[in-house]
Amino acid sequence: MLSSLNKYRHAFLIGLQSNLVYRWNFAVRGFFSLFHLTVVFILWGAAFAGAKNIGGFDFGQTLTYFVTLLVLQFFIGAFNEDYQISEEIRNGLINQFLLKPINYFAYRFSIYVAARLVSGALILLPLLIALPFLGSYLTYPHEWWRLALGLPAVVMSALIQFSIAYCFGMLTFWFLEIQGFVILSMAIEVLLGGQMFPLDLMPAGIFQIARFLPFFYQMYFPGAIFTGRIGLPMIYQGLAIQLCWVIALLALNQLLWVRGLRRHTAVGG
């Protein structure tokens, strides 16, 4: 059992090294995400000038939500995993995994965890620089149970993030070019994952529908737990729905892998 896990530990360590090579790319990306935060600050600051609170939250709480989501994005967001998987299928690099006693999903997930550790650590740097300015606005609730319930939600969010990216990567077995699908899904995820605006600001009916979609649990759900945007009953329900989505997506990943391999042709040597 341990020896079988050992190979994924090595995949994780290689992932860590190869992502450290691209540390400057992540650092630049992190730096530019401060520009995005500036847009959020200006836009919502102007919106709050005409309203004391929006959706029951003040400007500080709303800004805290966006900062939390930014951190989550760098720690659990699937950046280009779909594209990497797609390239491996398209270029035939995947063939080597078919001949080895290695689970492709576990291998890619190990690399994803390594990559997010690097990118997550690197977003903290620009945020530390911005902290003297942002610090006075950040207001987190003083309820420690939110941390206890939020952390498992983050782990499941990471699994959902990766699984959706993995599913899109698997589409390469059927479609030669998946970039269009990926960017379309990115737009859906940005909207229904709560990166554009807190989902609780949507009309109640649409919010209720969104709660049953996997995108809700990609980013918004853990972010809303940490920032106090949702209460305990909704958190318990949410954790149950999130777990269902994790299981469903893992099953879908396996199904696409098995069905995709039937269509796959390994050419050359």
Add this chain to the structure above:
Amino acid sequence: MHHYLRIWLATARYSIVRTLMFRGDFFVWSVVELFWMTVNLLLISVIYGHTDSIAGWSKYEMVLLVGTSMLIQRFLMGFFWSSIFEMGRNIRTGYFDFYLAQPGNVMFMATTRKLDPDGLINAFVAGGVVIYAARQLGLHPGLGDIALYLSMVFSGLVVHYSILVLSISLAFWLTSAQGIEGSYFTLTEFSRLPKEAFKGVVTRILFVWLLPVVVISNAPARLLLTRYGFEWKWAGALFVFAALWFALAVFVFHRGLRRYASASS
């Protein structure tokens, strides 16, 4: 001039034929762009569900501003994006040699090689958003106003084009300009904000005047709004910015071109 028009028409014809070959791809990318535009409009809709004004701008004034910003960006995506994006990669790989051997100015040839009809189709949608917002606001611009609006949109396009060419030209020095295009999209986020929302001196100087992304969208939108109307300061600033940024892009591109040494392997 006629020579360049003929070259451009040939590349446009080639791009359209190529699009007809990959119809599915065209459909998917059109939907992608349409969806991103919808996401931006939904953001406005959600915020105005909770407040009446953003920096003194009403909901449909903001839709007009965002529509104008989208219109300029769709033109950029349709006419230039693919060519400029590939330029960075071609400089790195050495495929840029191909443009040096072509019968025309290198910058023109490299930045106008491909047309993306999906971007251009969505320019109609962005135009529709502007018209819809204008109707909701009860605006009735005259022909002169519309002509001036379109010339401002064109000037905005020139500024965006120049900033993008400048950024990608860095590949002549850095070899790799990968990731810079993503940063460009971050900058365009500022163009969807009204100038009045910029309270800080630093942000105002940086994003309104140094990188004029805010002026580009605000100037034409303000022209249509009756409470602002025609303002010499804004129109003049936009045309001067367009000329200055284009001149800078031409200068930097040609300086960079001197450093181009093809690929080693």
